[in-house]
Amino acid sequence: MRDETQAKIIEDNPIGNGLDAFRTSFQSICKGASISLIPNALEQLEREDIQNLILDLLSALRNLSAVRSLPSKTGRGTLRSDLLRLELSLDSDDFDYDRVKPLLKSTLTSDPDTLIWNHAYNAITESTPPPRLIASSLQQTPWLRNTSSFANSSEHRKYVDDVLKEELGSLYVGLRNFHGAYFGGVAGLDMASQAFFEQCVQGSDPLFEAGWKGWPKDANRDGVLSWFADFSEKLAAFADGHKSIPTHQHRRRPLAKPNKPIDGSVGKRKMDVGIVDDPQAGKNSRCHWSQILVPGELKSNPSADKAPEAWLDLGRYAREVLAAQDTRRFVLGFTICGALMRVWMFDRLGGIASEQFNINDDGLQFVSTILGFLWMSEEQLGFDPTITTANGERFIEIHRNGSTERIIIDKVMQRAPCIAGRATTCWKAHPEGQPETPLVIKDSWQYPERDEEGELLREVTDKGVVNVARYYHHQTVQIHGEDDDIRNSVRRGLDITQAANY
Template sequence: MADQIRSEIIKSNPIGKGLDALRASFSSICKDKSISCGPDALSQLRPGDLQNLTINLIWALQGLLTSRLLPSTGGGRSLFDDLLRLNSAVSSDDFDFDRTKPLLNAALVDSPEDTFLWDQEHRRYMDDVLKEELGPIYVGLRDFHHTYFGDVADLKRTSEAFFKQCIEGSNPLFDDGWIGWPKDANQDDVLNWFADFSERLSTFAEGHKSTRQRRPLAKPNEPIDGSIAIRKMDVGFVDGSNAKKDSRCHWSRILVPGELMSNPYAREVLAAKDTRRFVLGFTICGSLMRIWEFDRLGGIASDQFDINKDGLRFVTTILGFLWMSEEQLGFDPTIMTSGDKRYIDIELDGQTERLIIDKRMKRAPWIAGRATTCWKAHRKGDPQTPLVIKDSWQYVEREEEGELLREATDRGVINVARYYYHETVEVGGTDDDIRSTVRKGLDVMAAENYRAGCSAMSRNISVATAPRKGGSTAGLKRSSSQTDASLPPSKRASSASRTKAASGSVPNRVHRRVVLRDFGQPIYEASSPAALLRGLEGCIEGHESLHKAGFLHRDISTNNLMINEDNNNPSWPSFLIDLDLAIKEQREGVSGAKGKTGTRAFMAIGVLLGEQHSFMHDLESFFWVLFWICVHYKGPGQERVVPRFDKWNTVNDMEELAQIKLGLITSEGFFHRNMTEFFTEYYRPLTPWVSKLRRIVFPGGQNWKREDMGLYFSMKEVLREAGKALSDA
């Protein structure tokens, strides 16, 4: 069914002339180099030429409606999201462009077969590129098995008894004895053997102690529900009170993912269940098995063992997966369930307070990163007062968001999400972090591929912050190192994190929780253009208040500006969230801070060029937020694709992006032509006001360095005038 829908999408949306510009570019390159545009031409081109052709192809595919309709292969909303990430990888300095030649050849033929081309894009490249999002992977940790299975009660004794009976042929469930992994069998036979063995082992285990309601899963050809993409899984273990062998499965019920030949689908499992701290899985290649653990730093794996030579270890592993508690399998024990309600308990002013979770607002779909999850909640007995619980895994180098929020709230800052509480999450009486709690002290430096992993880590790490125990409030946010479903954040790494990765030391992430008193929607969901302008004005006022209190936000973006149009909601009408990248300013010294931080599409030109980050740069980011919304939204929350500007998120060179933005705003005539061409009909009435803001934020066109506190007043005044004009029209 899924393949049929995919075929219909491709057939109904032919590529047509969508690749003509790519072919023209290819012909021009070949002509300049005096080579024939034949099948062997790509092998004669330099990496730089291949990079340009590949990027042009990705942009062309992004501009086709098909890329928005085909499902993602990696947890995004569509293939378009995958193309954004592929573009980012292709733009890096160490991408192997031999991998793109078959794809380019498929696109450059005179009459490409559409299905073949889209299949090339999906199957040949996406899996390799998306694996880079896993973070560093360390394999061959010899203490892995004891670390994760050693504390499962009665596991060793029961496994030994079971295996002994199998060898002797005395177990009635295995009257054919221990035959080991099937040899010369096809995939279906192997999967049936695995499922059958696990079922019989589960039956045996029930006679020794209460076994949880689990069953093996072996349906490699059946898509699993609960993913944006059409995803399948070879083998694994499923949880559920109605776990029946032939029932349809959902990713949220996958306890342990497993694969034949490849890495387990930990991404899907982590994204589907918002209480998952880490995921255990396994891979089987022939008779060789390896156990995996995936968390917010990446992944680690056991040494590889042969099922036929070490059957007891295999039995112990399978029985361990059947017997492990949910906490041992990576679920967060601090998020509890009573009936159909979920809740957390916090200690506030010496008393325990219960926060009831109403709904999940967001969950980052990727493995490595902050993995920010946000829930709307309320205090028990007070459902009318909304709270936001923000859960994330933070690096510890920077100032803590919870402390910054508490201090800002205490200083009376307006239009910024107000603090209620924050803590470092504790599991088993200790702070929950990756090194000690999740990986239980396993030393990745003992891994077989540690040095190679360090090299990958130095490319993947980016900034985050961390709150400690004791305080309250912040809102929605994307992972700093991963891609948001609607907008890739492309956060810049802190120098401390890059230095740590380059030096070979292993980073750590700590599990933090912040509770906020303000709830709203992203500003691009404003009910009207006038409401958008009012919301933007309020957020600028919040930034000014924050700045006067001695804080610099440094991450003004569409997802960090919130609006509240519900008269029954006591939150600010509009407000800033997310102080993950915020700093305290040194009032005695120069205003600002070094380092390129923020969400790439909205970063100020000066920041992209390496200037100290000041409040002026944040005000420029407000301008880019308004411009972006006018280009990308056809109405409240109705996003569209505009390749010319979407690529801002994936330009690898910061100075190149600065030049692109500078070229856009330098000439008033050129800027006006872009507004006329790209503003949606819904936001086209804002054209003169956005143009007026441009003249204020960039006086003299190229002078974007204006250091004037009066800019706060000037920008708010323009927004206020624009709102009045729209209301009077």
């Protein structure tokens, strides 16, 4: 760094003992691995230990005062943002740890501050993956850097939110045909919604008359929650009695419980309202994220219908749902800010939303939305239809060597807790009737421009490479005979360039 301004920033903000905790961590790792503290000790560490060291160092660097003033390599923002992106890229399959080792070594040997910062800039330049693209490629290619590589095991909200904002990127709202795309296929929805709404406007004491009866004028949260709970009970009773629906849909209930954490997340997460897979759900019920089908967020102020507030809160819930439900491809949700409602869909590219509508002006649209959530099939809610359950077993079917094989899923081994990205899930499995033959199913969203991982694994298996998993089969997931992708399969062809905020 030859820039005089940068040199002055470094001089005015010395590192001092700001990296001592990292050096102590290094000594502890070496001691645990029975490695002497010698100059080449780094070369003797396992990859996982090196990754943990890099995480510790980047976290320490981001807490130094200089990093908030040193400029970003991109020309926008500060070096702190660059270091955060570098930290998130560690989970990339093609991350080159050797390019960060000069920074590690320089820090461990307590080199001058200028040299340490030079190595930090070099590591960012060489190691950080290119920024995500926009427009057509954004619609197709999931983002690599995401909350699945979040290093803080406590997952405090203040730490998660910054990462989640960057992961989600731009959220596109105001897509005109959103409701038709996601609710149009729900059998009998239009007729049933009209029938229920007609009940609401009839009688001497109608439930809807120039707005919903009981709706709090100031849209205060407690009042709206009480109103929503009462409305939901009436709608759920109507939904159960209106037509014959599958058993799993009878289990669904709208739920309002703002002050109780939902079980199943690392950090405490509270959700205002939603649709839950629990027929006994009530105000005092305890629910798990694995039961949340449709998360919702309430705000009393209509102006909260924007990215830093209601949108991000709902995104946080969608992340928990996707992490807890290993067959979920996408998550539908909703926000109500004042009386203004939007319906959302979060997938492996981020989030899109419907046009805003006032539930007191368009009561029928509100009824259709909530009833639609209750009546949707599991596939319409975002579950993977290629993973089937029968006789208490989950399985997939593959076409291998000219015949169909059934692969029984035993358990989840790992699922990346993120929204946008490859969202890799690994299951332990076995061929039907062959429990003695263990298999691992790896499921992830792929980058179309990259080589298929299955082909690479088949090649190394054919060559007899040792210490590598043996190839069994690979294929692209298909939904109704078409390759599963974001733009056409998940987003139903909705075009983000037509969004109100594009």
